[in-house]
Amino acid sequence: MLRLALTGGGGFLGWHVRVLLRALGWPEPVVLTRADLADPARVAARVSGVDRVLHLAGVNRAEDPTEVAAGNVRLAVALAEGLRAAPVPPGGVVYANSVQAGNGTPYGDGKAAAAAVLADAGLPLDDVPLPHLYGEHGRPFYNSVVATFCRVLAEGGRPEVHQDRQLDLVHVTDAAARLAGVPAGGSWDPALPALRIGVRELAGRLTTMAAGYRVGDIPALSDRHHVRLFNTYRSHCFPAHYPMPLTRRADARGELVEAVRAHGGAGQTFCSTTVPGVTRGEHFHLVKVERFVVLRGTADICLRRVGDGEVLRFAVSGDDPVLVDMPTMWVHKIVNTGPDELVTLFWTNDLFDPARPDTWAEPVEPAPRVAVPA
Structure with a gap:
């Protein structure tokens, strides 16, 4: 050090x-x-x-x-x-x-x-x-x-x-x-x-990455440079392109929402429940692509770029599903803001490795420890 x-x-x-x-x-x-x-x-x-x-x-x-x-x-x-x-x-x-x-x-x-x-x-x-x-x-x-x-x-x-x-x-x-x-x-x-x-x-x-991502598709991320080029592109989409709406299909049986369409790789999908008032996250990633989709309940997804002071908030609800992809090097969290249990689907582009989790703890709030020099 x-x-x-x-x-x-x-x-x-x-x-x-x-x-x-x-x-x-x-x-x-x-x-x-x-x-x-x-x-x-x-x-x-x-x-x-x-x-x-x-x-x-x-x-x-x-x-x-x-x-x-x-x-x-x-x-x-x-x-x-x-x-x-x-x-x-x-x-x-x-x-x-x-x-x-x-x-x-x-x-x-x-x-x-x-x-x-x-x-x-x-x-x-x-x-x-x-x-x-x-x-x-x-x-x-x-x-x-x-x-x-x-x-x-x-x-x-x-x-x-x-x-x-x-x-x-x-x-x-x-x-x-x-x-x-x-x-x-x-x-x-x-x-x-x-x-x-x-x-x-x-x-x-x-151009191929951008064409697919306009509808939320994840491109084939076959090597480290593919991942980093995709993360670079996403940094120029954030925050103006988010949340991205998801198409809902319904019939007599119920509803279906396609949350992740990944080309060339499956990644890892997991689902969590969160009781009212509880926060998940408070960390950032250097490389990992991570997607949040709230399926039930209401939440605030809050993000702050590392080194900056401004916090962005997206209010999301399972009644109108949207996706929010976490940009790399942005601290983020999700907070259950409703009276009921929150159900959230998470997707990442790679399998979780405890030896190299690429998860760096830092609170979204309060303001960061250092300011960007003028």
């Missing part, structure tokens, strides 16, 4: 690092903002004695291409000045570099130059060249083509492929584990297993 400090804590990669640390119960990292980096003395005081400093902040795009290179170097210089002045030097620096470093583009040259600056800071440097990262809550048209395609599909559009090239996709939680020094053993893999896929094939795969 390491004490970490990081730059870029409010960004895509930084948020995923903080979520992983939170799941593991590691100490809250020291988050260095852009304002902190403007003051070397402040950086020195905040990083003093930490085990590892993760430099995640960077400039990916700018109207002036030269600002991309200059911005990455400027951030590295500011951090290096603070590191040199720390009363107790940190144990080392981990740099979230890019496989594009030194490729002749402003971005690649800026990342390579920043690595050289950090290497001269006088501390051990772990320079990690990262490929194309994807994952939940990426910023479309900025972080990742995966995020862009997912957002376009979630809004009912069709992704456009202007140039078909091969990508090596790594899920951002795997990158977070590699940078933070988290050993393998959970749903993450610090060895950075990559999915090699063409842009056109990626667009087609996501």
Whole structure:
């Protein structure tokens, strides 16, 4: 269990690092903002004695291409000045570099130059060249083509492929584990297993997922990247697409509701009863796909994204069955709000493994322990 400090804590990669640390119960990292980096003395005081400093902040795009290179170097210089002045030097620096470093583009040259600056800071440097990262809550048209395609599909559009090239996709939680020094053993893999896929094939795969999920169907989740791509797509659907109505079929015998249609795999289905006033849940998942369908009674399904303060509530009833799929990295619970017993059907995409449950305890309320940096 390491004490970490990081730059870029409010960004895509930084948020995923903080979520992983939170799941593991590691100490809250020291988050260095852009304002902190403007003051070397402040950086020195905040990083003093930490085990590892993760430099995640960077400039990916700018109207002036030269600002991309200059911005990455400027951030590295500011951090290096603070590191040199720390009363107790940190144990080392981990740099979230890019496989594009030194490729002749402003971005690649800026990342390579920043690595050289950090290497001269006088501390051990772990320079990690990262490929194309994807994952939940990426910023479309900025972080990742995966995020862009997912957002376009979630809004009912069709992704456009202007140039078909091969990508090596790594899920951002795997990158977070590699940078933070988290050993393998959970749903993450610090060895950075990559999915090699063409842009056109990626667009087609996501389009097929989206077409089925519009009616609640679960696509074939045949490997870890299929699951993570589906979770990434779902993150762009939430909360606007939920709850999803379920079709009810009735005849003289009674009623039937198709709660789960999973293509290519059965997963695990279980049913629970909950007495009035009782709450189930109060946890989040990093990978698991989980569906709630209330069959009898009334309930509130409450969710909060890890690290955020806003709680979303869906009032659901067995009189009008709907599905609500829990997005990964959102703390959730279900509360029986009625006077009678609550009957809920749950479905997950994989079988429960007590050794690796992917269930991380945290209350939905009160507000989270840390706020997202500005």
